[in-house]
Amino acid sequence: MEKHKRQIAVFGAGGHGKVVVDAIERNDGLAVACVVDDNPQPGSAVLGLVVVGGRDALLARRGDIDGVIVAIGDNRTRMEVAGWLGAQGFVLQRVVHPMAVVAPSATIGAGVLIMPGAVVNAEARIGANAIINTGAVVEHDCEVGEAAHVAPGAVLCGGACVGTCAFVGAGAVVLPGVKVGPAQLVKAGTVAARNVEQGN
Numbered sequence: 001m002e003k004h005k006r007q008i009a010v011f012g013a014g015g016h017g018k019v020v021v022d023a024i025e026r027n028d029g030l031a032v033a034c035v036v037d038d039n040p041q042p043g044s045a046v047l048g049l050v051v052v053g054g055r056d057a058l059l060a061r062r063g064d065i066d067g068v069i070v071a072i073g074d075n076r077t078r079m080e081v082a083g084w085l086g087a088q089g090f091v092l093q094r095v096v097h098p099m100a101v102v103a104p105s106a107t108i109g110a111g112v113l114i115m116p117g118a119v120v121n122a123e124a125r126i127g128a129n130a131i132i133n134t135g136a137v138v139e140h141d142c143e144v145g146e147a148a149h150v151a152p153g154a155v156l157c158g159g160a161c162v163g164t165c166a167f168v169g170a171g172a173v174v175l176p177g178v179k180v181g182p183a184q185l186v187k188a189g190t191v192a193a194r195n196v197e198q199g200n
C-alpha cells in the first residue's frame with residue numbers, strides 16, 4: 001500500500017511556483033494538493049496543475065490540505081502571505097529538495113524552501129519562510145532570517161548572518177561572520193566583506 005503523502009498547497013503560480021511544485025513532486029512523502037494565486041489567470045497551470053483560484057479557493061479546500069508553502073519570490077509578499085496563512089490556521093510546510101544536503105544539526109523553520117544542490121551545514125539556522133535556492137551554500141553557524149532569500153549559487157561563509165527579508169543575489173559571497181541587515185541586498189556576483197546595513 002502506498003504510504004500517505006502529505007497534501008501540500010502551493011501559494012504562488014509564477015516561475016517560483018514552478019520550482020516549488022517540482023521540489024514537492026520529488027519528495028516521497030509530499031504531494032501537491034492544489035496551486036493557488038492571488039492573481040489567478042483563467043486557464044493557467046503550473047507544470048500541468050491547474051491553478052484553482054485564490055485565497056477563497058484555498059480556504060474551501062482546507063479539509064484536504066496538510067500544509068501550505070508560499071511560492072512567491074518577493075520577500076515581503078512571501079512574509080505577508082505566510083502571516084495570513086498562519087492566522088487562518090494553516091500549517092506552513094517546509095520543502096527540502098531530495099538533492100539538497102542539510103546537516104542534522106541545522107535548524108530549518110516552517111515554510112522554508114531548500115532547492116537542489118544547496119548545502120546547509122552544521123548548526124546553521126534558517127528562519128521561517130526563507131529560500132535557500134539552487135546550489136547555494138549556507139556554512140556552519142550561519143543564521144538566515146525569516147523570509148530572507150539566498151539566491152542560486154550564493155555562499156554564506158561560516159557564522160554569517162542574513163537578516164529578515166534580506167536578499168543575497170546569485171553567486172554573491174558573504175564572508176565569515178559578516179552580517180547582512182534586515183531587508184538589505186547583496187548584489188549578484190559581489191562579495192560582502194563588511195556588514196551590510198542601511199545606507200552603506
Ligand SMILES: CC(C)(COP(=O)(O)OP(=O)(O)OC[C@H]1O[C@@H](n2cnc3c(N)ncnc32)[C@H](O)[C@@H]1OP(=O)(O)O)[C@@H](O)C(=O)NCCC(=O)NCCS
Pocket residue numbers: 133151152168169170171185186187188189190
Ligand atoms: C543589484 C541589482 C538589484 C541591480 O538592479 P537594478 O538597480 O535594476 O540595476 P540595473 O539592471 O538597472 O543595472 C544598473 C547598472 O548596474 C549594472 N549591474 C546591475 N547588477 C549588477 C551586478 N550584480 N553586478 C555588477 N553590475 C551590475 C548593470 O549592468 C547596469 O550597468 P550600466 O548602467 O553600466 O548599464 C541586480 O542587478 C541584482 O544583482 N539582482 C540580483 C538578481 C538575482 O540574484 N536574482 C536571483 C533570482 S533567483
